[in-house]
Amino acid sequence: MPTSYLIPCHVAIVMDGNGRWARKRFMPRFFGHKHGVETLVRTVLACADRGIQYLTVFAFSSENWRRPQDEVSGLMNLVLMAVSKYLGRLETQGVRIHIVGDRSQVSQRVREAWHEAESSTQHNTRIHLSVAFNYGGRWDVVQACQQAMRAGIEADQLDEAALNRYMAMSHVPDPDLFIRTGGEERVSNFLLWQIAYSELYFSDCLWPEFDDAQLDAALAAYASRERRYGALKQEEPPAALLPQVGS
Numbered sequence: 001m002p003t004s005y006l007i008p009c010h011v012a013i014v015m016d017g018n019g020r021w022a023r024k025r026f027m028p029r030f031f032g033h034k035h036g037v038e039t040l041v042r043t044v045l046a047c048a049d050r051g052i053q054y055l056t057v058f059a060f061s062s063e064n065w066r067r068p069q070d071e072v073s074g075l076m077n078l079v080l081m082a083v084s085k086y087l088g089r090l091e092t093q094g095v096r097i098h099i100v101g102d103r104s105q106v107s108q109r110v111r112e113a114w115h116e117a118e119s120s121t122q123h124n125t126r127i128h129l130s131v132a133f134n135y136g137g138r139w140d141v142v143q144a145c146q147q148a149m150r151a152g153i154e155a156d157q158l159d160e161a162a163l164n165r166y167m168a169m170s171h172v173p174d175p176d177l178f179i180r181t182g183g184e185e186r187v188s189n190f191l192l193w194q195i196a197y198s199e200l201y202f203s204d205c206l207w208p209e210f211d212d213a214q215l216d217a218a219l220a221a222y223a224s225r226e227r228r229y230g231a232l233k234q235e236e237p238p239a240a241l242l243p244q245v246g247s
């Protein structure tokens with residue numbers, strides 16, 4: 001499907017609801033996360049089919065370390081399982097993978113899996129999938145400031161564009177559409193800097209149930225929005241901005 005101005009260039013998703021989906025089936029939370037990975041792979045390909053060029057997903061937040069130890073280690077193992085099971089398919093489907101977040105706290109094995117995912121897809125261009133892992137929006141702002149200071153940027157040289165160059169998401173444009181599944185209506189420290197003008201869409205659907213129909217409902221809602229970036233509605237210019245007759 002060709003890209004149209006009604007299709008967002010960049011979609012960001014908070015994939016919430018895995019735990020509740022598993023609990024409804026009397027299964028452990030890990031079962032939900034495992035199905036969450038399958039939903040993620042399906043969603044990446046569905047987005048690519050619709051002409052979306054960038055997809056960014058929140059897979060593990062800086063705060064998720066506070067979850068029970070077995071859930072944290074389950075999510076780390078899921079990275080290894082996901083890379084070995086799905087990387088070949090994503091690679092042949094033209095998906096380029098980027099990992100964003102603080103890698104210093106994750107194990108060597110997880111770092112190696114991320115490296116493999118990034119390097120084996122580095123020539124792909126159909127869709128860019130950024131996986132936020134050990135990521136937090138506030139962490140990103142702080143680490144960008146630290147990098148700018150280490151680079152010797154003077155305070156009066158530091159504007160939005162300069163800081164943006166040091167952000168972990170500097171390889172992609174800002175999201176047009178921000179989706180959160182799972183019924184909660186909050187941002188939860190995801191992409192704080194980048195969603196300044198994103199359209200927000202909240203769905204009650206639990207992430208493992210997110211399918212083509214759910215994606216299309218979010219895209220239809222996006223297409224119906226009027227984006228103004230802080231400017232005035234075109235059909236209602238204030239009198240002061242109208243051409244003055246006779247002047």
Ligand code: FPP
Nearest residue numbers: 015016017018019020036037059078079082
């Ligand atoms: C939130 O659901 C989801 C997460 C914390 C993890 C999301 C991760 C995935 C979908 C897997 C992606 C993994 C890789 C390896 C790319 P929740 O557990 O908070 O659900 P709940 O709100 O129902 O408890």
